[in-house]
Amino acid sequence: MGGQTAFTRALLDPALAAPEGLVNPDGAPATKRFDVYRNNVAVSLIEALETGFPVICKLVGEAFFKAMAGIYLRRFPPTSQLMMFYGQDMPAFLTGFEPVQHLQYLPDVARLELALRACYHAADATPIAPETLQDMPADRLMAARFEFAPAMALIRSRWPVHGIWRMNMEDGAPQPGNAGENVLLTRPEYDPQLTTLAPGGGTFVAALMNGKAFGESLDAATAQVPDFDLTATLGVLFAGAAITRLNED
Amino acid sequence: MLDSNAPRFERLPNAPGVGYKPQHFSDILENPGPVAWLEIHAENYMGDGGRPLAQLRILAERFAISVHGVGLSIGGEGPLDPDHLARLKHLLGWLQPASFSEHLAWSTHDSHFLNDLLPLPYNAATLARVCDHIDRVQEVVGRRMLLENPSNYLAFAESDMAEVDFLAEIARRTGCGLLFDVNNVFVSATNQQTDPLGYIDAFPLDRVGEIHLGGHDEDMDETGAPLLIDSHGKPVVDPVWALYRHTIETGGAKPTLIEWDNDVPDWPVLMAEAQRAAPILQAALA
Numbered sequence: 330m331g332g333q334t335a336f337t338r339a340l341l342d343p344a345l346a347a348p349e350g351l352v353n354p355d356g357a358p359a360t361k362r363f364d365v366y367r368n369n370v371a372v373s374l375i376e377a378l379e380t381g382f383p384v385i386c387k388l389v390g391e392a393f394f395k396a397m398a399g400i401y402l403r404r405f406p407p408t409s410q411l412m413m414f415y416g417q418d419m420p421a422f423l424t425g426f427e428p429v430q431h432l433q434y435l436p437d438v439a440r441l442e443l444a445l446r447a448c449y450h451a452a453d454a455t456p457i458a459p460e461t462l463q464d465m466p467a468d469r470l471m472a473a474r475f476e477f478a479p480a481m482a483l484i485r486s487r488w489p490v491h492g493i494w495r496m497n498m499e500d501g502a503p504q505p506g507n508a509g510e511n512v513l514l515t516r517p518e519y520d521p522q523l524t525t526l527a528p529g530g531g532t533f534v535a536a537l538m539n540g541k542a543f544g545e546s547l548d549a550a551t552a553q554v555p556d557f558d559l560t561a562t563l564g565v566l567f568a569g570a571a572i573t574r575l576n577e578d
Numbered sequence: 579m580l581d582s583n584a585p586r587f588e589r590l591p592n593a594p595g596v597g598y599k600p601q602h603f604s605d606i607l608e609n610p611g612p613v614a615w616l617e618i619h620a621e622n623y624m625g626d627g628g629r630p631l632a633q634l635r636i637l638a639e640r641f642a643i644s645v646h647g648v649g650l651s652i653g654g655e656g657p658l659d660p661d662h663l664a665r666l667k668h669l670l671g672w673l674q675p676a677s678f679s680e681h682l683a684w685s686t687h688d689s690h691f692l693n694d695l696l697p698l699p700y701n702a703a704t705l706a707r708v709c710d711h712i713d714r715v716q717e718v719v720g721r722r723m724l725l726e727n728p729s730n731y732l733a734f735a736e737s738d739m740a741e742v743d744f745l746a747e748i749a750r751r752t753g754c755g756l757l758f759d760v761n762n763v764f765v766s767a768t769n770q771q772t773d774p775l776g777y778i779d780a781f782p783l784d785r786v787g788e789i790h791l792g793g794h795d796e797d798m799d800e801t802g803a804p805l806l807i808d809s810h811g812k813p814v815v816d817p818v819w820a821l822y823r824h825t826i827e828t829g830g831a832k833p834t835l836i837e838w839d840n841d842v843p844d845w846p847v848l849m850a851e852a853q854r855a856a857p858i859l860q861a862a863l864a
Contacts, residue, residue, distance in 0.1 A: 332655070332699070333654065333655045333656075333684060333687045333696075334655075334687065334688070336687075336696065337687040337688070337690060337692065340692060340696075341690075350699075350734055350735040350736055351732045351733070351734060351735075352732060352733050352734070352735050353732060353733075353799060353801065353803065354733075354769075354770050354771040354803065355801070356735070357801070359731070359732035359733070359799075360800060361799045361800045361805070362731040362732040362769070362799055362805065363731075363732060365731045365797075365805070365807055366694060366696060366697075366731065369694040370692050370693060370694045373693045373694060374693055377693070406690040406691070406692065407690065407691040407692075407693060408689055408690065408691065409691060410621050410624075410648075410649030410650075410659070410662050410685075410686070410691050411621055411624055411625070412621065412693060413622065413625060449625075449628050449629070450625030450626060450627070450628050450630070451625075451626055451627055451628060452626035452627040453627040453628065453631075453632075454627075479626065479627070480627075480628070516628070519628055519629035519632060520629075
């Protein structure tokens, strides 16, 4: 086993002894000195996860979160140097992590927190003006397909994830409701915005994101919610600078 | 090949700089005080867009920028990560910073990134490997880099070269410059019970393109020996300022950075720390 293989294994497994050949100034084994590296790795990764999942941390409590993060980082060490994206496996980890099975909404809250980070760092884009859409003849609009800003994302959950997020991040936020939510993430300038879409809005936006034409997406939303509020949903998309192009075949 | 757009700042000034923290963005623009240049961690600016890159573009109009990588794993046993190297080339290409530096350390093994600067033994085999990696980095990014001396908490029984000789030989073989971290010298010398002045006097200061100053934590190992930990979360201690003064008096004025990455203070505190370097640099320039 190569030197850095043994070093890495011992870093991530506190039960292992420090690798051989590491010495203190007297030439004796550098046990506690090796622990500095062990501690640096664990503390820095736990901090990265705390920074990335502030709502999960509040929901389970800081001490629990740190202990859980210590398990996570050993099961899923980073595979990229970009720590701002560390934690991509957190939703799957939470789904299978026995001590939090009673908090069934946690994986979806983690998905929302990952999506917020992706939104913050996504490429800049230039939105189209609402007039582009308003000025288009109806038949052409119905056949048009939308392109969205890289920062836009849709989180569809059977839990009130936006309500849970707000209650933990905003002073004076209301108690979350009981219903599932379709949460749209947009970034009008540099700050991500979260908006819970009106009923049918999730189906409409998801269809557009999947490349369906405007008319087909509208039909899907209306089939699900007969009084689907198209104007409100388009208003959210335009306020979020989310539409970057209308493609006509 | 460098971008055809000439960089706004060709080199770091022989003046104080600070590690840039986003919470200081407005303060820096309004009142930079003695701070003439800024250092960023490369990996924090490898996203696709948004506020980090927008702020960096604004700062780069006003300040010389040093790009300091923490994830390249130049001391790694495996090959350099081509994806990371490509990201680095992209950042250096559009930003055209005044300086680019990395560490004599490793952080990636078997595709696992460990988010720490890990040590390596100093011998002929590791020397050859590090030089190959630096040759590769300089070839890909099309510019000379600076390599930073590490903080050491332990030593390798298999080392048969002194760190100073190891670094000097890397610089000689690859043509790279060096980043001299005076706090790391103090931390390593204390931990290894060696003489920091001897290290400084043996160091090829003519190769040094930048100096780092930072704070550290104090601990003890299981034998009761002092164990200093490079934490970048406190002011620079007086013995490190004394070693810094000696370095500048010996090697001349160098761009000097205050590194404060944890428990980051408000701007006036950081600015005051940078101000402490100014008279030492001015005396050397006079």
